[in-house]
Amino acid sequence: MANGKTNGEKAVKIDYLTRVEGEGGVYVRSEGGELREVKINIFEPPRFFEAFLRGRHFQEVPDITARICGICPVAYQMSAAHALEAALGVTLPPEIRALRRLLYCAEWIESHALHIYMLNAPDFLGYESVITLAADHPREVERALRLKKIGNQLLALLGGRSVHPVSVCVGGFYKVPRRKELECLLSELRWAVEASQETLKFVLTLSYPDYAPDYEFVSVSHPSEYPMNERRIVSSKGVDIEPQDFEHVYLEEHIAHSTALHSSRADSGSSYFVGPLARINLNMDKLMPTALKAARTCGVSWPCLNPYKGIIARAIELIHACEEAIAIIGAYREPAQSRVELKVRAGEGCAATEAPRGLLYHRYRINDQGLVEFARIVPPTAQNYHRMEDDLKAILPGVLNQSEAEIAQVCEKLIRTYDPCISCSTHFVKLRLDRR
Secondary structure, three states: OEEEEEOOEEEEEOOOOOOOEOOOEEEEEEEOOEEEEEEEEOOOOOOOHHHHOOOOEHHHHHHHHHHHOOOOHHHHHHHHHHHHHHHHOOOOOHHHHHHHHHHHHHHHHHHHHHHHHHHHHHHHHOOOOHHHHHHHOHHHHHHHHHHHHHHHHHHHHHHOOOOOOOOEEOOEEOOOOOHHHHHOOHHHHHHHHHHHHHHHHHHHOOOOOOOOOOOOEEEEEOOOOOOOOOOEEEEOOOOEEOHHHHHHHEEEEOOOOOOOOEEEEOOOOOOOEOOHHHHHHHHHHHOOHHHHHHHHHOOOOOOOOOHHHHHHHHHHHHHHHHHHHHHHHHHOOOOOOOEOOOOOOOEEEEEEEEEOOEEEEEEEEEOOOOEEEEEEEEOHHHHHHHHHHHHHHHHHHHOOOOOHHHHHHHHHHHHHHOOOEHHHHOOOOEEEEEEO
């Protein structure tokens, strides 16, 4: 971080925000002690995944999109597979569908454990990193590492490897696990349920800023399941649509100061919020029993509007993911075939699933040879981008009289509550504070 003062102007520059995935920056300008401008500058180079998916065979898409993110590759695979299956008119058997939810549970376990303990908790406890946190809280960090390992083990078993899994295909899986292979993880998952409950107790001891704006929360919603991999899109402001209507209600636009797109409501241009807090606020009654009891008895009033308490929502979802994983394994019957037969045809399909950090939307058009003619991917961090700027505009006026280091800390803490995956959003944070 560099500090400067020239002719009454002050500047703070944090070259790279730590404890987020990707690179970006924040620009803050004030005059006479009043906030004039806030920009989140995502400067990581564009990834061009949508462009180089064109001309590829549809079965290549899940494998390629998994490379968008090393933390949440399953979300990209699932969204791609579901969208392409919609284009091809494919219906999955219940055994394959259950395995896909199990794969999602694995990703939520490893990602939520990583974010809660290693990326977000140091902010609340005043530590620079998880390394310094471990010196005073070794039990919590050991718990985090074991939880993440369990998620990775389940990912590897279902996906062929824990990073950028390779077993998912349109129509199912290239290979499915034997029941006895899954049962080998049950004892660890039972421990993980208890460890997740301890995680919730841990985050409930943290001190949270008093901030609760009027968000529009948006998530996938299913009539009988906690949202992960299918059905409608709903919001706290009355939206209730099929995935194919997503682009009519929520728009992306280019903005000059970022390589990521800016998402907003089509009718009002207003921002919205996706992620664990949105999911619980909109779907709490569909949590697994232990997670639901934890949500109801944790002392948080739902719906919760405080973004800093997203870490509590993640801890509850961690309980849910471990609990549902156990239930799926207990009911698992090995399918006769790992994937359904596909008849290639021209078509267009879309899907919305729930990545650990929020709703993820994909749309594809393929020709009669099965080649991709069009691809659109709308990541959760890009959707939260506008909302993060709005939050900073609301919070910063109250801290402009503080030091540059304190202002930078306020920005970083707020942004990290969203668990941003910046590399995904470029298809964050370097701070520049300009005081006049």
